[in-house]
Amino acid sequence: MDDNQIIKLFFARNEDAIRHTDETYGRRLFVLADNIVRNDQDAEESVSDTYMKAWETIPPQQPLHFFAYLAKICRNFALGKLDWKNAAKRKAEVVSLTQEMEQCVPDTTREARLEGEELGRILTDFLRSLTPENRLVFMRRYWYADTVAQIAARYGISESAVMTRLSRTRAKLCSYLEKEGIRV
């Protein structure tokens, strides 16, 4: 069943919408959530919460990018469940991710406070400036919280190639944010 058909079920308030959503995207959403929380139960709860949120919001929402719509909700739920203080003990990948992201923060904007949506706009513009391959790798790492090994396997490249792309992209992001920091 394609996205439009599933969304029609949501609009019809047909509970099969949930089942078809789960059949189509359940596994992907679980992997995303599990990458973040590193706990099966929390990941499953994040996915379930995602379906409920979708049920509550469609309609009136009619997502153009249905999977992205679900994934954003799921990622937010997973991040909400994350116990940041104990994340390191649980070896959550998100700890590494935030540390890597720390390298992207230029000293000049370290004190800046950005609204999330404004930062999102800047990040979107930055991502669109990348080569498609580097954008995919960056998003897999920092949006989907994939490990370097997962990314290497997904795209059939070496782990060192993944790390090289990530390293260079982080440096570019740092300089991009530095430039943006002048006017935010």
Next chain:
Amino acid sequence: MNGRDIFLGLRYVDEDLIEEAEFGRFSSAAQAFEKNQKPKKRRKLSRTLLIAAIIACLLALAGCGTVIYLTLAGEPWDSMPHVEGADVSREDIQITVVAVSPTELLYQCDLAGFGTEEKSVLYLYDGPCTIERKTESGWEELPRKIEDAQWIAEKRLTDGHYQDWIRWEPYYGRLDAGAYRVTTRILEGQDPFTLEFEITEDMRTDKMELAEELVNREFWHVRETYGKPEYGSLDNVPEEAKKDFTRPQEENNDSFEYWKCGDDYLHLSYNGDQIMHGMMFKNGVKYRLEREWDSVKAPIAGWMPWPDMDLNRLTAWAFAVADARADRTVTRRDDGTIEKIVLRKTEKASYDVDRTFTITEEFLDTPREEIARLLEEQNTNVWLAFDWEADQKQYPALDVPFQNTSPHPIAAVADALALAEKECTAEYNMVVVYRDETAGIWKIEYQINYGHLGYQFVYLNDDGMTVRISSAGPKFG
């Protein structure tokens, strides 16, 4: 803003990017590259990139040991599809030595079947190299003159056959006669390549004579100006790509100024009249000048000391000038001293467009006393601001005993540095001094690999007693 903010901020990126990352594949540039694998006429493309070499040396000279991605503004490649080194099969790469001198090596790289029609771009990697000398017992690495230098000059290749230089002089100096091998990466995403070569006694050049003349001057004042690249005919350039040739150099440093007096020196870079960056060696301490980004009218935020200094960084500049592979005009005064060096280099840009770089070095007649006074007037007792309360929330305190437990009032930055040094356990390569005036707290930030690997923070009160030690960054997990 911190790393977590960015990570969380990603939740707001556009949804098409999220779906692209879930369902997309390496299909555009990479696959296009694979499809373009077909024989083509081989054409040698000289890509010595004089400016990249000189700027890289300047950066090394300036002590910018952090990883620097050097992109030349106005390069006509941005609107072309890109291929990564990781996408190139190792067996398709052939690298051969073309020429050797005691300071550099010219190699040729042939990439089989790369980017037909010159419409694809490959990133080249021009970074640190390792030089080993052949001895009776095997290969032995030469001692480095600069340990912490690590920069990347990012170049872009539009043809599969090119020549470029590996310049080791800033790191290893000039090599004596003997058998050597150099190992360097060349292509991102590929393992390093190793090339063997031999240095003979007769490899001395007039450029080296000039370099030594520059190095051996006891004092100098030099102004270096980069002209905007001039392009030849754009008749054969697609309309969409023409903008890349005419893009203004707004973000670039376009001139540099050096003052040297004995062992001390000062180096500033400018964009127009605006000071962008600077470095200084004064009384045995190395300083970096930070630009005040949020107030362009007040460019100088403070001199921040670095722990080590290698004066070879300065001499690297002289060799960069003298070793430049370009048409060079040297004008001398009546007394034989150098008045001006004009370097001019023409090479092919993409689409076979001629591109000419011009760099002018003016050796000014500034008296030694005036240079000494300028250096003396540089105020190093300055610091950046920070928020003590916010730092306490952001960086957890380490549970370690303090060394500074009795009062030693801090009167100047130097006092704070000396006290903080007793507490520091990190292998840092840069120090930044902060102060919260309201709280009366000093913060000494020790950067590990320029912060890329992490930070250690030592906090002192005005009595010179340590009140907190924290750390952050990947090194500290």
